[in-house]
Amino acid sequence: MPETDRESKSRPDPDALLALAGQGRRGKLTVFLGAAPGVGKTYTMLTRARRLKSDGVDIVIGLVETHGRGETAALVEGLEILPRRDVNHRGRVLSEFDLDAALARRPKIIVVDELAHSNPEGSRHPKRYQDVEELIAAGIDVWTALNIQHLESLSDVVAQITGVAVRERVPDTVLSRADDVLLVDLPPAELIERLNQGKVYLPDSAKRATERFFRLGNLTALRELALRRTADRVDDQMVDYLKQNAIEGPWASGERLLVCIGPDPLSEKVVRTASRLASGLNAPWIVVFIERADRESGDGEAAKRLDETFRLAEQLGAETRRIVGNDFVEEILKLARREHATQIVIGTRRQPFPMRLFRQSLPDALAERITGVGIHLVTDKEQPRPKRNVTVKRKMPEGFGRALAIAAATVAAATALGVFIERFIILPNISLLFLLAVLASATYAGHVSAIAAALLSVLAYNFFFINPVGTFTVAEPHEVFALFIFLVAAALAGSLASRVREQAKSARRRAAATQALYDFSRKLSGTANVDDVLWAAVTQMQTTLKRNIALLLPEEGDLRLKAAWPPDTELDVTDTMAARWAMDKKETAGNGTGTLPNSPFHFRPLTSPHGVVGVCGFTQAGKPLEINEERALSAILDQTAIAIDRARLSRESLDHAAKLEGERFRAALLSSISHDLRTPLATITGAVTSLRQLGDRMPPESRDDLLQSIEEEGGRLTRFVANLLDMTRIEAGTVNAKRDWVDVADAVRAAVDRARKYFPDREIETSIAPELPLMRGDSVLLGQVLFNLLDNANKYGGDEPISIYARRDGNDIVLSVTDLGKGIAQGDLEQVFEKFFRRGKVDGRTPGTGLGLSIAKGFVEAMGGRIKAESPALRRRGTRISMRFPAAEAEISEKDRA
Template identity: 35%
Template sequence: MAEEPRPGRRRGRLTVYLGAAPGVGKTYAMLGEAQRRAARGTDIVVGYVETHGRENTAAMIQGLEVVPRQRITYRDTTFTEMDTDAILARRPAVVLVDELAHTNVPGSRHEKRAQDVEQIRAAGIDVITTVNIQHLESLNDEVERITGVRQRETVPDDVVRTADQIQLVDMSPEALRRRMAHGNIYKPENVDASLASYFRVGNLTALRELALLWLADRVDDALGAYRRQHDIAAPWPTKERIVVAVTGGEESETLVRRGARLAQRAAGAELMAVHVIATDGLRRVDESRIARVQQLVASLGGSFHSVVGEDVSGAVVDFATGANATMIVVGVSRHGRINRLFTGSTGDRIASLAGSIDVHLVTHEEAARSGRRRPLFSPLSRSRQTAGWVMALLLPAVVTALLLLSTETDQLPLVELLLLAATVLVALVGGLLPALTAALVSFLLLNWYFTPPVGRFTIAEPTNLLALLVYVAVAAGVATVVDLASRRAADATRARTEAATMGSLSRSVLTGQDTAEAITERLREVFAQRAVSLLANTDGGWVVLASSGETPACSPDEGDTRVTVDDRHVLALCGDPLRASDQRVLEAFAVQTSLVLEYRRLREREDRAAALESADATRTAILRAVSHDLRTPLATLRTAVDGLVGDRGLDDEDRAALVEAVGSSAEQLERLIDNLLDLSRLQTGLLHPVFRERSLDEVLPLAVAGQPPGAVTLEVEESTPLVHTDAGLLERVVANLVSNAVRASAGKPVRVLAHVLPGTVDIMVVDRGPGVPPEERGRMFEPFQRLSDRSAGGLGLGLAVARGLTEALGGTLSAEDTPGGGLTMVLSLPRTRPSQDAA
């Protein structure tokens, strides 16, 4: 028995010879290393090597110890596999294991050879193995697209990626094809077909490039791990990595495209876009544009990243440094010259912090439009702004008048403080511009009434001039701070409202509870609209999928505000036009609507898949049942017909028995076929009942007419009201129930009763048979469920068809216990209204 690995034992090293294509010589290279190690005295054995009949490869095994393979018999065929237990018992220092992606024959210790290798390494034994690039799991689809061949045996990338050493065995396509033509890889009879198919120059070139790129990523991972282990913060430009700083503005897509063009100039370059989310959460960002940028980056083969930081420039440089980037692409600042003069630009700050990373500054159209913005837009309401302007003109005059009535009018500092308080009050009410106006009016009043010479707009004392200038500066500064605080408060309130709304939307999306109707109703409530409608563009025009409110729009042109959900759906809002600040929440509703529509499509697809699965299961069951249950009456029918046709001296009694057998078999076949057809019509929706008011006195006698005398007792009062049903289908249902009950009663009479309820008429079929346990009553109405019924010729369709027909009639069919033993089937049908009964 093999020795179990002990805890704490050194894990064996893994060396992988990675072949760029079959036949490049990875096994030969592995054996060459084994010969060199053996010559140095290393205890090395051959666990498994496949030579494929190649003489040069077989010659390299000479002199190496080979562990005998184990023999496994599977399906009367003997196979040989690597003997893992024997290797563990031998305990060499190094073992050679060829074809790492191999799948073992059933009956082996492990399913995959890679699992054998893991067990050997866990025992402290080093492993040298081989694998071709096309056998890596992540490249399986790409290899199939290139070569047209699906690799059945694959190995997870992590097994190879985490190897201690990877040796790439490569060869040019021309040299490999020459090896193939010389018969060094395959047998001569297979050379031409291989050269014309898998070993084409294009295939081999593509496989070679896949191997190089995959190994380059592995080397890059190792370099990153080395930099982290040695705390190396400075980037090492081993590979072109271009980081695009995305602001969320209209220029973002231009920057990404420019970065992609720069990345295309260097083979193997990597494109990354980074968006910095401000820690205060108050900076306005167009989420829909960020989403479009993400899609653009993905379409260009790059990756999108979001980071959080207080300083945008520092966050971008930190990300680029951590990603070992070689270039940062940033756009020209959209701020005006005065703003850039005092605060600088993001591009300048990134360039000063980037160190050895190149910074590429990109111009764009938005930089020229920066002066068209309205920086003094106030978030305050129109009424507060109006009140602020009135106070800016009147409040300084009122304060001045009160001071003039006072006896102490020569105390300029006190006057300035009072007027400053008035200016602050104006800023709190009306914002920045009214406050600056109030400061100017206060300055003029101070000059006229309180600074010598009084009554003139002149100042005699320099100290008074300095005091007035300081007053104006302080008033302007305080007004600016107060206005900025009000803006921040408004932004914070709006952000809190948006966060609450988006949080509610996210919860509803995650729980899957939202519907299109709920979205339109919530959208109308949040934005106080008269009506909201979700429109779909079909071949026949616009169709309203969901709406809320009165007179919703029937086309996008009828809405006052429109937002696009996707290529075929639009939300149309009727009411006051929305502000630009509401656009982000509106876009969130559009995204949620898109998710709801996608969920609806997925549910419809799931329903169709479930229907197809059910139909497939039914089809399989039908074929299984037909192959057995229909064969019995057919065999009986054929035997009886052959006996009648042969007529080898049959007497009248035998002939009558054969005729009766023909009749009963034909009747049985007819019943089975009818049930199959009924089930098929029910499942495909082709059954269309014709409803009329019918009397049970007309239907029930026909339903029980085919039963033996005395087998059924019919108990229906003449006063039983009419039922709204299809007489033919109702007769089929009752006949089916009665037939089942007669078979289950074993000679005891079956009762058919009718009970009148306020809204329905219940038809009950009562038998005295063995009954059905409660836990099995749910299955008894499923197709092909015969339960305890083992009668010949039964497909188990009777109750399934009966329930389906009952539901088509608008009724219900259920099973109850019969008092004293047995089963009672209750068929509830809607009765006609009293007015109709009277008529």
């Protein structure tokens, strides 16, 4: 064995070492496990606690339930007890375990009884075992008690045994992660006697418990479950020890079965026998098939049997493996060591005497090389031998005639070539021509053709080239030896060439299948739409299986056919019921199964990490899938399920993003409204209050100033409300721009006049090109756009004049509003037209609502124009907002040309 192999075998398991290292940073959990109430779990726990307390160990009582048992209550005396916390629950005051007090006290060991208890509403954790996990994470050792019926995986079994449903349950992982599990056991008869004596429950409760739960059969069954589960936990601890210390084992701590199967009919019996053995031993088992690296697992009946055997093993609860290798014994031994198997189950048949001389059976080879592991041999029934007078009709292998024909043709060609050469020159190694014929036959027709060519070559070489020529007689003894060596060499060379040919064919098939799956996965990776995913999957499956395909997805509480090949495929009632069964039960249904087999479709669920996402159906037509088709289909279904799940998550992500955007929009809108409504309203309210209180006592100029403020702020409110209404129309898509003739110069002058009324101190310069053509549009909307741009320039343009230009550029009319303010950062040029985007602060505050440019963009696009922002505009300063509209003359000329 190489040094690296020996080192790897002596190296501890990394995962086991990490788990061991993690234990040093956390507290330890000790579970006192019992079969039923009253067996003495709390009593045993408190007895141990008192003993440790006397030894000076810091151990406290976090919570103990005595249930009125005097002998248990007496054990609590003398131990430190943490105060409980009072919780109001449905009109009652409950005394519960105080987790915060335990964390603050931080003892070495704390006793917390009733692990399966449910905490009242309002507690930090809904279950007490979660409180215990927090204590352990804080480095505190915890002792607790648990009855076997409270384990999650056994709740249905307990309900079936006792007829009582257990409401409070604990996950099995809690027990599996426990550092120590101490079984507190009591014979059922003695427990019933304690119950009758009133040592478990009060008399009335004890009577009801005896009638319903505490019956001899129930307690015996629960006791068996507790014993088995404790043994399993101890076995897990033993395996951890083996891995942490790199001991190859196995130790006689627990049974693990390794079952070896093949494509033969005996494998089904092997699996069933192993299932019964594993059930009796309560042991996990692994079913393994070893596939030769130089050949495929086979086609036809053998591959179907192998696939059916694997399915049977999975149904019986086994774990299945496929391993590629040439040395069967070595692969089995490696897997047995890695899985710590204690027993190997393998099938065997009686070999004929000559075969036993030349070939060792697999069980015998295992028995010679393995130590410390038992081997179970499963034999088949002895098949009666056919009588001599019975004629057994054998089917000729497929391609046999072609193989013989190729062998005969290649040998004939070699013979003819050799005879032709010998007419001109005598060669002592003319036999090499026949070796070439054997290799050619093996390459083109396989090993059967190679063997036939070798035999024919010996006969032809003897007849045409060995004296006496023309007969099959050999005159010299050394020629007989040469013929024999030639036959052996030709057979070996042909066999090797045939094997190379089969390997090449197998490699080509596997490469083609791998390439097809790779192309399919690449196609899916670039597809985000569910419909595209489904049609890609349907196409790939139809190409691979050459069968009718149907893909169904859940929609509005029902299954709907979403993609099929051929596209006009329809499913009847039976098909739909089978598909629903596959969806709901997460198992196969339809043709070839035990559920609704009358359906022509075989349905399989599409399972992703988030559950079943759909159902795939394909026609069986009495022809089950071959093993290679099964593998390809499984890969396609897995990738399709993941792609569907990814598309669903992508859609949900977009919906979530839209909701977040809506929330952001709503928050911004509320913020804007609250600010932009409150400011002018405060000004108006203050002015009105002053006018009412002072009245005629105010100077006329002061009164005029207040009235002007009211007018300005009222106009501001009017513009704000108008902007909100305009934005609402744009968002709803209800902006219907008129297609009237618009004089751009008139629209510009009207907008400027309106702006000068609202901000008379601002200087506005206009430049309108002469003979500016008309445009098709809405004069009202255009005026509103220009006013919004002028208002925006007034806020951010500083003290410099605002310029508005109108000119013609080819077939377009260009309008621009320019200011010489601070300008816009290059990174913000694309965002200025978004809702509620504001460019900065003026006089320490953010002016406006951030809707003006967004409304302008919506109105411009509604009229068929374009708008953009440029900065800097002039002298490395300012901002220019430009709009382009098609001129009416260009529109008329295009109609004339049409």
